Amino acid sequence: MRELDFLGATMLQLLGGVPLTVGLTAGSVAAGAVLALLLALLRANSRPGAALVSAYVFVFRGTPLLLQIFFIYYGAGQFAFVRASVLWPFLREPWCCALLALALNDAAYASEILRGGFAAVPKGAVEAGRAVGMTRLLLLRRVVLPLAIRQALPAYGNELIAMVKSTSLASLVTLMEVTGIAYAIISETYRAIEVFLCAGAIYLVLNFALTRAVAVLEAKLGPAGT
Amino acid sequence: MSEAVIEVRAVRKRFGAHEVLRGVSLTAHQGDVVAIIGASGSGKSTLLRCIPLLEAPDEGEIVIGGERLDPANRHQVERVRATLGFVFQSFNLWPHRTVLGNVIEAPVHVQRRPRGECVAEAEALLAKVGLADKRDAWPNELSGGQQQRAAIARARAMRPRALLFDEPTSALDPELVGEVLRVIRALAEEGRTMLIVTHEMSFAADVSSRAIFLDDGVIAEEGPPGQIFRDPATERCRAFVRRHLERHLGR
Numbered sequence: 491m492r493e494l495d496f497l498g499a500t501m502l503q504l505l506g507g508v509p510l511t512v513g514l515t516a517g518s519v520a521a522g523a524v525l526a527l528l529l530a531l532l533r534a535n536s537r538p539g540a541a542l543v544s545a546y547v548f549v550f551r552g553t554p555l556l557l558q559i560f561f562i563y564y565g566a567g568q569f570a571f572v573r574a575s576v577l578w579p580f581l582r583e584p585w586c587c588a589l590l591a592l593a594l595n596d597a598a599y600a601s602e603i604l605r606g607g608f609a610a611v612p613k614g615a616v617e618a619g620r621a622v623g624m625t626r627l628l629l630l631r632r633v634v635l636p637l638a639i640r641q642a643l644p645a646y647g648n649e650l651i652a653m654v655k656s657t658s659l660a661s662l663v664t665l666m667e668v669t670g671i672a673y674a675i676i677s678e679t680y681r682a683i684e685v686f687l688c689a690g691a692i693y694l695v696l697n698f699a700l701t702r703a704v705a706v707l708e709a710k711l712g713p714a715g716t
Numbered sequence: 717m718s719e720a721v722i723e724v725r726a727v728r729k730r731f732g733a734h735e736v737l738r739g740v741s742l743t744a745h746q747g748d749v750v751a752i753i754g755a756s757g758s759g760k761s762t763l764l765r766c767i768p769l770l771e772a773p774d775e776g777e778i779v780i781g782g783e784r785l786d787p788a789n790r791h792q793v794e795r796v797r798a799t800l801g802f803v804f805q806s807f808n809l810w811p812h813r814t815v816l817g818n819v820i821e822a823p824v825h826v827q828r829r830p831r832g833e834c835v836a837e838a839e840a841l842l843a844k845v846g847l848a849d850k851r852d853a854w855p856n857e858l859s860g861g862q863q864q865r866a867a868i869a870r871a872r873a874m875r876p877r878a879l880l881f882d883e884p885t886s887a888l889d890p891e892l893v894g895e896v897l898r899v900i901r902a903l904a905e906e907g908r909t910m911l912i913v914t915h916e917m918s919f920a921a922d923v924s925s926r927a928i929f930l931d932d933g934v935i936a937e938e939g940p941p942g943q944i945f946r947d948p949a950t951e952r953c954r955a956f957v958r959r960h961l962e963r964h965l966g967r
Contacts, residue, residue: 614808621768622822622874623798625790632825636812712812713854 493684500675500688507668508692514657514667517589519650522596529601534608543601550598556659558595563587563663588660592653599649607642608634640711647704651697658693668692719782720745721878721909722767727776729762736762738933739776744878744911749904751920751941752913754930755956760913761805763930764882767911768797781877798826801871805883807863809855815842815866816851819873827874834873841869845899861892865899878909885916917960921945929953 529546532539550558566572566581580586611634619629639646661670672689676682708714722744729737736759744750752760765771767778769787778785780796787793809818819838823829842848845865855863864884871879881900885893897919904910904923914920920927920941927944929937929952937944937953945961948954 612808612811614804614806615810617770618802618804618808618810618870621770621797621800621802621804622870623794623796623826624822625794628825632821633810637810640812712814713856 496679496681497684497688500685501692503675504668504671504685504688504692507666507671508696510660510665510667511654511657511692512696514585514589514592514660514665515650515654518592518596518657519653521589521593522600522653525593525597526600526604529597530604530608533601533605547598547602550595551602555591555595555656556662559588559591559659559663562591584660584663584665588657588663588665592656592660595656596649596653599652600646603642603645603649604638606645607638607640610641611637636711640708640714643704643708643711644714647701650700650704654696654700655693720779721748721781722911723777723779724763724767725777725779727763727766727773727778729759729766729771729773736933737766737773740930740933740935741776742928742935742938744909746909747907747925749908749910749912749923749925751924751927751944752911752930753915753917753920753927753944753956753960754936758930759933760930761882764880764911764913767880768800768802769793770802798822798874799877801874801876801879803864803867803871803879803881803884805886807855807860807867807887809863809867809870811855814852814854815847815858818855818866819870822870823873838869838873841872842866844902845869846895859892860888861895864888864896868896868899868903872903878911879903881910881912881914883913883915885914915960917945917957929956931956 529543533543534540562581563584566587572578572581581590615633615637616629619633624632657667658669660667661673664670666674668689672685675685679685720743722742724740724742726739726741727737728735728739740759740763742750742763752763754760762771766773767780769778769785772787780799783792783796785793785796809815810821813821816835816838819841820831820834823834823837824831839848839851842851845868847862847865847869850858850862850866855866858866868879868884884900885896888896893916897916900910900912901919901923912920912924921944922941924941927939927941928935929944929948929950931952937948937950939949943949944953945957948957
Protein backbone atom coordinates (compact mmCIF):
# COMPACT_ATOMS: atom_id res chain seq x y z
CA MET A 491 0.00 0.00 0.00
CA ARG A 492 2.76 2.38 0.97
CA GLU A 493 4.47 1.44 -2.28
CA LEU A 494 1.42 2.53 -4.29
CA ASP A 495 1.19 5.77 -2.35
CA PHE A 496 4.80 6.53 -3.21
CA LEU A 497 4.23 5.81 -6.89
CA GLY A 498 1.10 7.96 -6.89
CA ALA A 499 2.84 10.85 -5.18
CA THR A 500 5.81 10.54 -7.54
CA MET A 501 3.54 10.52 -10.55
CA LEU A 502 1.79 13.66 -9.38
CA GLN A 503 5.11 15.45 -8.86
CA LEU A 504 6.40 14.32 -12.22
CA LEU A 505 3.24 15.46 -13.98
CA GLY A 506 4.10 18.95 -12.77
CA GLY A 507 7.04 18.79 -15.21
CA VAL A 508 4.90 17.85 -18.20
CA PRO A 509 3.99 21.45 -19.15
CA LEU A 510 7.70 22.32 -19.36
CA THR A 511 8.53 19.15 -21.32
CA VAL A 512 5.66 19.79 -23.72
CA GLY A 513 6.49 23.50 -23.93
CA LEU A 514 10.15 22.83 -24.74
CA THR A 515 9.14 20.28 -27.40
CA ALA A 516 6.43 22.43 -28.97
CA GLY A 517 8.54 25.60 -28.92
CA SER A 518 11.66 23.99 -30.34
CA VAL A 519 9.77 21.95 -32.93
CA ALA A 520 7.82 25.00 -34.11
CA ALA A 521 10.92 27.20 -34.34
CA GLY A 522 12.88 24.28 -35.80
CA ALA A 523 10.24 23.67 -38.48
CA VAL A 524 10.30 27.29 -39.66
CA LEU A 525 14.10 27.30 -39.71
CA ALA A 526 14.16 23.89 -41.44
CA LEU A 527 11.85 25.16 -44.18
CA LEU A 528 14.06 28.21 -44.74
CA LEU A 529 17.17 26.01 -44.78
CA ALA A 530 15.61 23.55 -47.24
CA LEU A 531 14.48 26.38 -49.55
CA LEU A 532 17.89 28.06 -49.31
CA ARG A 533 19.55 24.75 -50.10
CA ALA A 534 17.31 24.16 -53.12
CA ASN A 535 17.64 27.65 -54.58
CA SER A 536 21.24 28.83 -54.41
CA ARG A 537 24.66 27.28 -54.65
CA PRO A 538 26.34 29.29 -51.87
CA GLY A 539 23.19 28.77 -49.83
CA ALA A 540 23.49 25.02 -50.30
CA ALA A 541 27.10 25.06 -49.07
CA LEU A 542 26.11 27.12 -46.04
CA VAL A 543 23.23 24.82 -45.19
CA SER A 544 25.26 21.65 -45.54
CA ALA A 545 27.90 23.14 -43.22
CA TYR A 546 25.16 23.96 -40.71
CA VAL A 547 23.72 20.47 -40.92
CA PHE A 548 27.20 18.96 -40.63
CA VAL A 549 27.89 20.82 -37.38
CA PHE A 550 24.53 20.38 -35.67
CA ARG A 551 24.02 16.78 -36.70
CA GLY A 552 27.61 15.81 -36.06
CA THR A 553 27.95 17.04 -32.46
CA PRO A 554 26.05 15.89 -29.34
CA LEU A 555 22.93 17.84 -28.48
CA LEU A 556 24.06 18.01 -24.86
CA LEU A 557 27.24 19.72 -25.97
CA GLN A 558 25.21 22.23 -27.96
CA ILE A 559 23.02 23.00 -24.95
CA PHE A 560 26.09 23.45 -22.71
CA PHE A 561 27.78 25.54 -25.37
CA ILE A 562 24.91 28.02 -25.47
CA TYR A 563 24.14 27.94 -21.74
CA TYR A 564 27.71 28.20 -20.41
CA GLY A 565 29.41 29.61 -23.47
CA ALA A 566 27.25 32.53 -24.52
CA GLY A 567 27.79 34.48 -21.30
CA GLN A 568 31.57 34.49 -21.75
CA PHE A 569 31.40 36.99 -24.56
CA ALA A 570 31.06 40.63 -23.57
CA PHE A 571 29.21 41.46 -26.79
CA VAL A 572 26.60 38.80 -25.99
CA ARG A 573 26.15 40.18 -22.48
CA ALA A 574 25.82 43.67 -23.93
CA SER A 575 23.34 42.66 -26.63
CA VAL A 576 19.57 42.92 -26.47
CA LEU A 577 19.44 39.11 -26.51
CA TRP A 578 21.18 38.75 -23.15
CA PRO A 579 18.01 38.85 -21.01
CA PHE A 580 16.92 35.83 -23.03
CA LEU A 581 20.23 33.99 -23.26
CA ARG A 582 20.62 34.39 -19.51
CA GLU A 583 17.59 32.16 -19.02
CA PRO A 584 18.29 28.40 -19.06
CA TRP A 585 14.85 27.90 -20.58
CA CYS A 586 15.79 30.00 -23.59
CA CYS A 587 19.20 28.37 -23.96
CA ALA A 588 17.71 24.88 -23.99
CA LEU A 589 14.96 25.92 -26.38
CA LEU A 590 17.46 27.56 -28.73
CA ALA A 591 19.77 24.54 -28.76
CA LEU A 592 16.88 22.12 -29.29
CA ALA A 593 15.44 24.26 -32.11
CA LEU A 594 18.79 24.63 -33.90
CA ASN A 595 19.44 20.92 -33.60
CA ASP A 596 15.94 19.98 -34.74
CA ALA A 597 16.22 22.31 -37.73
CA ALA A 598 19.33 20.48 -38.95
CA TYR A 599 17.58 17.11 -38.96
CA ALA A 600 14.24 18.42 -40.19
CA SER A 601 15.81 20.30 -43.11
CA GLU A 602 17.43 17.07 -44.28
CA ILE A 603 14.11 15.24 -43.97
CA LEU A 604 12.35 18.02 -45.86
CA ARG A 605 15.02 17.95 -48.57
CA GLY A 606 14.16 14.32 -49.18
CA GLY A 607 10.50 15.32 -49.31
CA PHE A 608 11.16 18.04 -51.89
CA ALA A 609 13.16 15.62 -54.03
CA ALA A 610 10.20 13.22 -54.03
CA VAL A 611 7.68 15.76 -55.37
CA PRO A 612 6.64 14.48 -58.82
CA LYS A 613 7.74 16.85 -61.60
CA GLY A 614 4.42 16.36 -63.37
CA ALA A 615 2.46 17.70 -60.39
CA VAL A 616 4.55 20.87 -60.44
CA GLU A 617 4.16 21.20 -64.19
CA ALA A 618 0.38 20.82 -63.91
CA GLY A 619 0.40 23.66 -61.39
CA ARG A 620 2.39 25.89 -63.72
CA ALA A 621 0.07 25.01 -66.60
CA VAL A 622 -3.03 26.28 -64.78
CA GLY A 623 -1.33 29.59 -64.06
CA MET A 624 -0.28 29.17 -60.43
CA THR A 625 2.16 31.75 -59.11
CA ARG A 626 5.35 30.40 -57.60
CA LEU A 627 4.04 31.06 -54.10
CA LEU A 628 0.71 29.36 -54.76
CA LEU A 629 2.52 26.42 -56.33
CA LEU A 630 4.68 26.10 -53.23
CA ARG A 631 1.71 26.38 -50.88
CA ARG A 632 -0.79 24.17 -52.71
CA VAL A 633 1.36 21.60 -54.50
CA VAL A 634 5.04 21.42 -53.55
CA LEU A 635 4.84 21.79 -49.76
CA PRO A 636 1.86 19.47 -49.17
CA LEU A 637 3.49 16.77 -51.30
CA ALA A 638 6.94 17.28 -49.76
CA ILE A 639 5.51 17.23 -46.24
CA ARG A 640 3.41 14.17 -46.99
CA GLN A 641 6.49 12.34 -48.26
CA ALA A 642 8.58 13.52 -45.32
CA LEU A 643 6.01 12.91 -42.60
CA PRO A 644 6.93 9.34 -41.58
CA ALA A 645 10.57 10.34 -41.11
CA TYR A 646 9.56 13.63 -39.51
CA GLY A 647 7.38 11.72 -37.02
CA ASN A 648 10.52 9.94 -35.84
CA GLU A 649 12.24 13.28 -35.44
CA LEU A 650 9.33 14.62 -33.36
CA ILE A 651 9.56 11.63 -31.03
CA ALA A 652 13.31 12.11 -30.74
CA MET A 653 12.68 15.75 -29.81
CA VAL A 654 10.30 14.82 -26.98
CA LYS A 655 13.00 12.61 -25.54
CA SER A 656 15.75 15.16 -26.16
CA THR A 657 14.05 17.68 -23.88
CA SER A 658 15.20 15.51 -20.97
CA LEU A 659 18.69 16.91 -21.56
CA ALA A 660 17.39 20.31 -20.47
CA SER A 661 17.42 18.95 -16.90
CA LEU A 662 21.22 19.29 -17.06
CA VAL A 663 20.94 23.07 -17.34
CA THR A 664 18.75 23.27 -14.19
CA LEU A 665 15.35 22.96 -15.90
CA MET A 666 12.77 21.05 -13.89
CA GLU A 667 10.98 19.22 -16.64
CA VAL A 668 9.95 15.57 -16.16
CA THR A 669 13.49 14.16 -16.01
CA GLY A 670 14.72 17.05 -13.87
CA ILE A 671 12.00 16.45 -11.32
CA ALA A 672 12.68 12.71 -11.41
CA TYR A 673 16.31 13.36 -10.66
CA ALA A 674 15.38 15.61 -7.74
CA ILE A 675 13.04 13.01 -6.25
CA ILE A 676 15.71 10.34 -6.54
CA SER A 677 18.30 12.44 -4.77
CA GLU A 678 15.87 12.69 -1.82
CA THR A 679 14.52 9.14 -1.81
CA TYR A 680 17.20 7.03 -3.56
CA ARG A 681 14.40 5.05 -5.25
CA ALA A 682 15.72 5.30 -8.79
CA ILE A 683 13.83 2.37 -10.34
CA GLU A 684 10.33 3.46 -9.30
CA VAL A 685 10.88 7.11 -10.19
CA PHE A 686 12.44 6.47 -13.56
CA LEU A 687 9.67 3.96 -14.38
CA CYS A 688 7.11 6.67 -13.71
CA ALA A 689 9.05 9.17 -15.80
CA GLY A 690 9.37 6.62 -18.60
CA ALA A 691 5.64 6.00 -18.54
CA ILE A 692 4.99 9.72 -18.98
CA TYR A 693 7.28 9.88 -22.03
CA LEU A 694 5.56 6.81 -23.46
CA VAL A 695 2.13 8.40 -23.13
CA LEU A 696 3.33 11.67 -24.68
CA ASN A 697 4.90 9.86 -27.61
CA PHE A 698 1.88 7.64 -28.08
CA ALA A 699 -0.31 10.73 -28.45
CA LEU A 700 2.21 12.25 -30.83
CA THR A 701 2.36 9.10 -32.98
CA ARG A 702 -1.44 9.08 -33.26
CA ALA A 703 -1.48 12.75 -34.20
CA VAL A 704 1.08 12.16 -36.98
CA ALA A 705 -0.95 9.20 -38.28
CA VAL A 706 -4.09 11.36 -38.42
CA LEU A 707 -2.17 14.07 -40.26
CA GLU A 708 -0.80 11.48 -42.72
CA ALA A 709 -4.33 10.32 -43.52
CA LYS A 710 -5.49 13.91 -43.91
CA LEU A 711 -2.73 14.78 -46.38
CA GLY A 712 -3.73 11.97 -48.72
CA PRO A 713 -2.09 8.79 -49.90
CA ALA A 714 1.67 8.36 -49.82
CA GLY A 715 3.60 8.06 -53.06
CA THR A 716 2.01 8.67 -56.43
CA MET B 717 -12.67 34.88 -90.36
CA SER B 718 -12.94 34.94 -86.57
CA GLU B 719 -10.17 36.22 -84.34
CA ALA B 720 -7.18 33.92 -83.84
CA VAL B 721 -7.18 32.23 -80.44
CA ILE B 722 -3.62 30.96 -80.67
CA GLU B 723 -0.85 32.21 -82.91
CA VAL B 724 2.62 30.75 -83.04
CA ARG B 725 5.03 32.90 -85.03
CA ALA B 726 8.34 31.56 -86.31
CA VAL B 727 9.18 29.77 -83.07
CA ARG B 728 12.59 28.22 -82.62
CA LYS B 729 13.63 26.09 -79.70
CA ARG B 730 16.95 24.43 -79.04
CA PHE B 731 17.89 21.87 -76.38
CA GLY B 732 21.67 21.91 -76.15
CA ALA B 733 23.10 21.40 -79.63
CA HIS B 734 19.85 20.03 -81.03
CA GLU B 735 17.39 22.46 -82.57
CA VAL B 736 13.98 20.89 -81.96
CA LEU B 737 11.86 23.61 -83.55
CA ARG B 738 13.30 25.41 -86.55
CA GLY B 739 10.85 28.20 -87.25
CA VAL B 740 7.28 26.97 -86.77
CA SER B 741 4.20 29.11 -87.29
CA LEU B 742 0.59 28.14 -86.84
CA THR B 743 -2.73 29.79 -86.15
CA ALA B 744 -5.79 28.33 -84.47
CA HIS B 745 -9.10 30.16 -84.77
CA GLN B 746 -12.18 29.80 -82.63
CA GLY B 747 -13.58 26.28 -83.09
CA ASP B 748 -10.55 24.89 -84.90
CA VAL B 749 -9.46 21.37 -84.05
CA VAL B 750 -5.84 21.16 -85.14
CA ALA B 751 -4.18 17.75 -85.17
CA ILE B 752 -0.40 17.85 -84.92
CA ILE B 753 1.29 14.69 -86.12
CA GLY B 754 4.84 13.65 -86.77
CA ALA B 755 7.48 11.12 -85.79
CA SER B 756 8.91 10.95 -82.28
CA GLY B 757 11.44 13.74 -81.93
CA SER B 758 9.88 15.83 -84.67
CA GLY B 759 9.18 18.55 -82.11
CA LYS B 760 5.41 18.30 -81.82
CA SER B 761 5.28 18.06 -78.02
CA THR B 762 7.81 20.85 -77.68
CA LEU B 763 5.69 22.99 -80.00
CA LEU B 764 2.60 22.40 -77.88
CA ARG B 765 4.52 23.09 -74.65
CA CYS B 766 5.80 26.36 -76.07
CA ILE B 767 2.25 27.73 -76.38
CA PRO B 768 1.64 28.27 -72.63
CA LEU B 769 5.40 28.85 -72.27
CA LEU B 770 5.97 25.62 -70.35
CA GLU B 771 9.01 25.77 -72.58
CA ALA B 772 10.31 29.22 -73.45
CA PRO B 773 10.96 29.59 -77.18
CA ASP B 774 14.44 30.81 -78.08
CA GLU B 775 13.04 32.87 -80.93
CA GLY B 776 9.64 33.78 -82.29
CA GLU B 777 6.41 34.85 -80.67
CA ILE B 778 3.40 33.31 -78.99
CA VAL B 779 0.18 35.32 -79.26
CA ILE B 780 -2.86 34.22 -77.25
CA GLY B 781 -6.17 35.98 -77.90
CA GLY B 782 -4.31 38.83 -79.58
CA GLU B 783 -1.92 39.29 -76.64
CA ARG B 784 1.77 38.75 -77.29
CA LEU B 785 3.43 36.80 -74.47
CA ASP B 786 6.53 38.19 -72.85
CA PRO B 787 8.43 35.33 -71.15
CA ALA B 788 10.01 37.85 -68.75
CA ASN B 789 6.59 39.02 -67.58
CA ARG B 790 5.74 36.23 -65.17
CA HIS B 791 2.48 37.83 -64.12
CA GLN B 792 1.20 38.00 -67.68
CA VAL B 793 2.33 34.45 -68.46
CA GLU B 794 0.52 33.09 -65.39
CA ARG B 795 -2.64 35.00 -66.28
CA VAL B 796 -2.63 33.73 -69.86
CA ARG B 797 -1.82 30.13 -68.86
CA ALA B 798 -5.01 30.16 -66.79
CA THR B 799 -6.97 30.69 -70.03
CA LEU B 800 -5.55 27.56 -71.70
CA GLY B 801 -6.32 24.00 -70.66
CA PHE B 802 -3.36 21.63 -70.94
CA VAL B 803 -3.73 17.84 -70.89
CA PHE B 804 -0.49 15.91 -70.33
CA GLN B 805 0.59 12.57 -71.68
CA SER B 806 1.15 11.29 -68.12
CA PHE B 807 -2.03 12.92 -66.71
CA ASN B 808 -0.15 14.74 -63.92
CA LEU B 809 -3.07 14.79 -61.52
CA TRP B 810 -2.18 16.12 -58.08
CA PRO B 811 -1.79 12.93 -56.03
CA HIS B 812 -2.65 14.64 -52.74
CA ARG B 813 -6.07 15.84 -53.89
CA THR B 814 -9.16 13.80 -54.63
CA VAL B 815 -10.62 13.79 -58.14
CA LEU B 816 -12.97 16.62 -57.18
CA GLY B 817 -10.11 18.41 -55.41
CA ASN B 818 -8.06 18.25 -58.61
CA VAL B 819 -10.86 19.74 -60.67
CA ILE B 820 -11.71 22.64 -58.33
CA GLU B 821 -8.11 23.46 -57.37
CA ALA B 822 -7.36 26.02 -60.05
CA PRO B 823 -10.82 27.63 -60.30
CA VAL B 824 -10.84 28.19 -56.52
CA HIS B 825 -7.21 29.15 -55.95
CA VAL B 826 -6.06 30.65 -59.25
CA GLN B 827 -9.28 32.20 -60.53
CA ARG B 828 -10.62 32.76 -56.99
CA ARG B 829 -14.16 31.86 -57.93
CA PRO B 830 -16.64 30.91 -55.18
CA ARG B 831 -16.07 27.37 -53.98
CA GLY B 832 -19.73 26.28 -54.17
CA GLU B 833 -20.00 27.37 -57.79
CA CYS B 834 -16.74 25.56 -58.65
CA VAL B 835 -17.89 22.34 -56.99
CA ALA B 836 -21.20 22.38 -58.87
CA GLU B 837 -19.41 23.01 -62.15
CA ALA B 838 -16.79 20.35 -61.39
CA GLU B 839 -19.47 17.76 -60.70
CA ALA B 840 -21.08 18.52 -64.04
CA LEU B 841 -17.67 18.23 -65.79
CA LEU B 842 -16.94 14.93 -64.05
CA ALA B 843 -20.36 13.59 -65.04
CA LYS B 844 -19.56 14.52 -68.62
CA VAL B 845 -16.39 12.42 -68.63
CA GLY B 846 -18.20 9.57 -66.85
CA LEU B 847 -16.54 10.01 -63.45
CA ALA B 848 -19.43 11.33 -61.35
CA ASP B 849 -19.08 8.40 -58.95
CA LYS B 850 -15.31 8.91 -58.59
CA ARG B 851 -15.40 12.46 -57.22
CA ASP B 852 -14.02 11.43 -53.83
CA ALA B 853 -11.48 8.89 -55.11
CA TRP B 854 -7.74 9.51 -54.97
CA PRO B 855 -5.92 9.62 -58.32
CA ASN B 856 -3.91 6.50 -57.49
CA GLU B 857 -7.16 4.55 -57.16
CA LEU B 858 -8.08 5.24 -60.81
CA SER B 859 -7.10 3.48 -64.02
CA GLY B 860 -5.00 5.42 -66.51
CA GLY B 861 -8.04 6.12 -68.67
CA GLN B 862 -9.98 7.42 -65.67
CA GLN B 863 -7.05 9.59 -64.61
CA GLN B 864 -6.81 11.10 -68.06
CA ARG B 865 -10.55 11.79 -68.16
CA ALA B 866 -10.27 13.45 -64.75
CA ALA B 867 -7.36 15.51 -66.12
CA ILE B 868 -9.55 16.62 -69.03
CA ALA B 869 -12.27 17.70 -66.57
CA ARG B 870 -9.59 19.57 -64.62
CA ALA B 871 -8.36 21.36 -67.72
CA ARG B 872 -11.94 22.37 -68.61
CA ALA B 873 -12.71 23.66 -65.11
CA MET B 874 -10.79 26.84 -65.92
CA ARG B 875 -13.26 27.57 -68.73
CA PRO B 876 -10.31 27.80 -71.12
CA ARG B 877 -10.56 29.36 -74.54
CA ALA B 878 -8.56 26.48 -75.97
CA LEU B 879 -7.56 22.96 -74.93
CA LEU B 880 -4.09 21.61 -75.65
CA PHE B 881 -3.64 17.83 -75.67
CA ASP B 882 -0.10 16.45 -75.52
CA GLU B 883 -0.31 12.81 -76.66
CA PRO B 884 -3.26 12.20 -74.34
CA THR B 885 -3.46 8.47 -75.01
CA SER B 886 0.20 7.53 -75.43
CA ALA B 887 0.65 6.46 -71.80
CA LEU B 888 -2.50 4.32 -71.78
CA ASP B 889 -3.01 0.60 -72.16
CA PRO B 890 -4.58 -0.04 -75.60
CA GLU B 891 -7.96 -1.02 -74.17
CA LEU B 892 -8.22 2.33 -72.32
CA VAL B 893 -7.48 4.54 -75.35
CA GLY B 894 -11.03 4.46 -76.65
CA GLU B 895 -12.71 5.95 -73.56
CA VAL B 896 -10.37 8.95 -73.61
CA LEU B 897 -10.71 9.50 -77.36
CA ARG B 898 -14.50 9.46 -77.01
CA VAL B 899 -14.31 12.30 -74.48
CA ILE B 900 -12.05 14.34 -76.76
CA ARG B 901 -14.27 13.64 -79.75
CA ALA B 902 -17.31 14.92 -77.83
CA LEU B 903 -15.43 18.14 -77.10
CA ALA B 904 -14.55 18.52 -80.78
CA GLU B 905 -18.20 18.09 -81.70
CA GLU B 906 -19.12 20.89 -79.27
CA GLY B 907 -16.93 23.19 -81.34
CA ARG B 908 -14.18 23.73 -78.75
CA THR B 909 -10.88 25.11 -79.93
CA MET B 910 -8.33 22.37 -79.58
CA LEU B 911 -4.76 21.47 -80.50
CA ILE B 912 -4.08 17.76 -80.33
CA VAL B 913 -0.67 16.15 -80.57
CA THR B 914 -1.34 12.49 -81.24
CA HIS B 915 -0.22 9.26 -82.81
CA GLU B 916 -3.82 8.09 -83.27
CA MET B 917 -4.05 8.72 -87.01
CA SER B 918 -7.58 7.56 -87.69
CA PHE B 919 -8.86 9.51 -84.69
CA ALA B 920 -6.99 12.62 -85.84
CA ALA B 921 -8.35 12.20 -89.35
CA ASP B 922 -11.84 11.97 -87.91
CA VAL B 923 -12.03 14.85 -85.45
CA SER B 924 -9.64 17.46 -86.82
CA SER B 925 -10.59 20.40 -88.97
CA ARG B 926 -6.97 20.84 -89.96
CA ALA B 927 -3.82 18.76 -89.63
CA ILE B 928 -0.18 19.68 -89.39
CA PHE B 929 2.63 17.28 -90.20
CA LEU B 930 5.77 18.23 -88.33
CA ASP B 931 9.03 16.82 -89.61
CA ASP B 932 12.43 17.54 -88.07
CA GLY B 933 11.34 20.79 -86.46
CA VAL B 934 9.48 22.36 -89.38
CA ILE B 935 5.93 22.10 -90.69
CA ALA B 936 6.40 19.84 -93.69
CA GLU B 937 2.76 19.80 -94.67
CA GLU B 938 -0.46 21.40 -93.50
CA GLY B 939 -4.01 21.12 -94.73
CA PRO B 940 -7.47 19.67 -94.27
CA PRO B 941 -7.48 16.16 -92.81
CA GLY B 942 -8.69 14.72 -96.11
CA GLN B 943 -5.43 15.85 -97.70
CA ILE B 944 -2.99 15.03 -94.89
CA PHE B 945 -4.34 11.60 -94.04
CA ARG B 946 -5.55 10.38 -97.42
CA ASP B 947 -3.64 12.24 -100.08
CA PRO B 948 -0.50 13.91 -98.72
CA ALA B 949 1.44 16.13 -101.08
CA THR B 950 4.86 15.26 -99.67
CA GLU B 951 6.51 11.88 -99.76
CA ARG B 952 7.60 12.14 -96.07
CA CYS B 953 4.07 12.72 -94.90
CA ARG B 954 2.71 9.96 -97.13
CA ALA B 955 5.20 7.46 -95.72
CA PHE B 956 4.56 8.54 -92.14
CA VAL B 957 0.78 8.31 -92.35
CA ARG B 958 0.89 4.98 -94.16
CA ARG B 959 3.22 3.53 -91.54
CA HIS B 960 0.92 4.61 -88.70
CA LEU B 961 -2.33 3.55 -90.31
CA GLU B 962 -0.86 0.13 -91.01
CA ARG B 963 0.24 -0.21 -87.42
CA HIS B 964 -3.23 0.79 -86.31
CA LEU B 965 -4.97 -1.70 -88.55
CA GLY B 966 -2.48 -4.38 -87.57
CA ARG B 967 -3.37 -4.32 -83.90
